[in-house]
Amino acid sequence: MISSNSRVILEVRDLCASIGGIEILKGVNLTVRSGEVHAIMGPNGSGKSTFSKVLAGHPGYTVTRGEVIYNGKNLLDLPAEERAREGVFLAFQYPIEIPGVSNSSFLRLAYNTMQAHRGGEELDPLEFDDFIREKCKLVEMDPGFLDRSVNEGFSGGEKKRNEILQMAVLEPKLSILDETDSGLDIDALRIVAGGVNKLMTPDNAVIMVTHYQRLLNYITPDFVHVMRSGRILKTGGRELALELEARGYDWVRAEAAA
Amino acid sequence: MSTPLEALINRPYEYGFVTDIESDVVPKGLSEDVIRLISKKKNEPEWLLEFRLSAYRQWLTMAEPAWANVSHPKIDFQNISYYSAPKPKKKLASLDEVDPELLRTFEKLGVPVHEQKMLANVAVDVIFDSVSVTTTFKEKLAKEGVIFCSFSEAVQHHPELVKKYLGTVVPSTDNFYAALNSAVFTDGSFCYIPKNTVCPMELSTYFRINTEESGQFERTLIIAEESSYVSYLEGCTAPRFDTNQLHAAVVELVALDNAEIKYSTVQNWYAGDENGVGGIYNFVTKRGLCKGANSKISWTQVETGSAITWKYPGCVLLGDNSIGEFYSVALTNHHQQADTGTKMIHVGRNTRSRIVSKGISAGYSNNSYRGLVKIGAKAEGARNYSQCDSMLIGAACGANTFPYIEVLNSTAKVEHEASTSRIGEDQMFYFASRGIGSEEAVSMIINGFCKEVFNHLPMEFAVEATKLLGLKLEGSVG
Secondary structure (H helix, E strand, O other): OOOOOOOEEEEEEEEEEEEOOEEEEEEEEEEEEOOOEEEEEOOOOOOHHHHHHHHHOOOOOEEEEEEEEEOOEEHHHOOHHHHHHOOEEEEOOOOOOEEEEEHHHHHHHHHHHHHHHHOOOOOOHHHHHHHHHHHHHHOOOOHHHHHOEEOOOOOHHHHHHHHHHHHHHHOOOEEEEEOOOOOOOHHHHHHHHHHHHHHOOOOOEEEEEOOOHHHHHOOOOOEEEEEEOOEEEEEEOHHHHHHHHHHOOHHHHHHHHO | OOOHHHHOOOOOOOOOOOOOOOEEEOOOOOOHHHHHHHHHHOOOOHHHHHHHHHHHHHHHOOOOOOOOOOOOOOOOHHHOEOOEEEOOOOOOOOHHHOOHHHHHHHHHOOOOOOHHHOOOOEEEEEEEOOEEEEEOOHHHHHHOOOEEEEHHHHHHHOHHHHHHHOOOOOOOOOOHHHHHHHHHOOEOEEEEEOOOOEOOOEEEEEEEOOOOOEOEOEEEEEEEOOOOEEEEEEEEEOOOOOOEEEEOOEEEEEEOOOOEEEEEEEEOOOOOOOOOOOEEEEEEEEEEEEOOOOOEEEEEEEEOOOOEEEEOOEEEEOOOOOEEEEEEEEEEOOOOEEEEEEEEEEOOOOOEEEEEEEEEEOOOOEEEEEEEEEEOOOOOOOEEEEEEEEEEEOOOOEEEEEEEEEEOOOOOEEEEEEEEEEEOHHHHHHHHOOOOOHHHHHHHHHHHHHHHHHOOOOHHHHHHHHHHHHHHHOOOOO
16 A cells, blocks of 8 residues: 555654663664554564554553654653554554543543644544444444443454454554454454554554464555564565464574574 | 553542631530530530430440451541631621622632522531531522521421431431530531422532531431421532541431432542642431331432541431432542441331442542442342442552341342452553543543432532542543
């Protein structure tokens, strides 16, 4: 989907971050342009999820070095909620349950906050109901879920679908999908991936963090990056994922060390 | 470290101002002479003075309860003034003659004392320190036969009703603070709903403590005759002082056959500052008697203020098929302590009770639910359902649940459920990553948590309560 007039959405330079005094990211570099899909792969503990959370602004992590430029702004200067309002979206690996808060009122608050920021029109509950029912179709979600408490009692697959529903509602410029494929059966994976594909436009971009290449059968990446020990060690195209699937990760480190 | 969550709980108390008004204050200390003086000031009949003196003599033999999960320095009962009233210029004939300073006070508190400016359909009794200042809509209510006035007025105009019911639900010997109240109570509200009458409006009492060294000892009595219905609400605030004030109220409700009383409280006494200095000691005895068959009493409380809260609004389910309900949100922050819950005493057959308690603790506060469900030997087919949920905000607060269950009848069915959850960084981050700021996030989480209780508040007050919780929690999450 890369078009000739694509522009840089995200520029990560030498990003280092730690939690509790332990350095997890040790100099990440990444450039993402509009219309692109990037996959970040790597073994457990390589820093993939940390990278996602640091981009979204999780307050538990301290950025010790480097910079992140997002649409010309220094992203690291903004608190998490402002990053979200600027169009950065994180689909959680483990979405949080919020008892007593209905999914529809949560989504409406999020949507209206975003609209207020963009100078768009806010929707009242009735208008929002029409709006959200259309969005539900995108992830084949039963509108009955709208009346239930956010993620409470949802199955793993339902939670992940709910994340993509939120993505559909907020229409982010940069979506970071943190292991959205984990815990999904084949049907759910097809639905979730289908939703993401429908939401792709030449103006936005997606970073997918995943262990497995099977997600990439459904969402085709333009770039595949291998992360290890807090750095991106190797970058390639779609075929790199297949090679990783066949050979594992160790050869990448050996190659990088050589 | 001041995280957004922390920054959110610490908004200042809005009602902490003091009204500069000349007051008639009885010198500090408690004795039979002081009680005689209060009784005389209120022009009370002999039997009421006797009620007070006998309670006082009982009180002298009683000890303060030590079982609650709260701690405070010993209260010096001789260092409290037991009567404080704004000095009237002359006898008041109408609201126009009430001291404008007082009216301004209540305006500032958002309490509607002018009937034309009122919330539609709410009658208010306004109590300032020890006395009732005014009661609105009295005439309109009188047309339906509903009596709604200050307790002092009821003693003067309806002594037979007061005498018949006073102390029948909460005997003066019930506990230390009930005995103290029975000896020195000064004012409160009185409601009487006649047979087959649905009270045409919400009744409400607004309590305001203004004097630093006085206590407030109000007495409320609500009687619902056969097949009547009333919804009653009380609200409370107090100025910000560095000292602690004692508030020891007694509330008695009586519901006869097929009658229903719905009693709601939004308690926002001054809670002390962020270091736990000052605040009200709220030691209150509230009880309803479902005397008649098929009667129903429902308590809904939103407790957000007071340095220490010690109260257990309960129901004695005497009439067959009678129903008791208790819906509570208790929020504590900083160094507040709350030990609150309910007592459901099942005596009659097929009596039912339902308890929904939501405790929210933040800061260094300690929040305990304490509840008793007692099924008597003759309470065939009695049923109880209790649900106690606690929410912790931050790592330094505490939540406890102390359920007591006594069952003497094998046909009874008693259920108890409890849960504990925490608002933490991850929950806040989830909201933030959807563009929602911490203030709105906390408010949404808390309101979700309390929804089941708020649903039982009268509409206008549900909105108030929602706002109040938001204010109290500003800056506390972190």
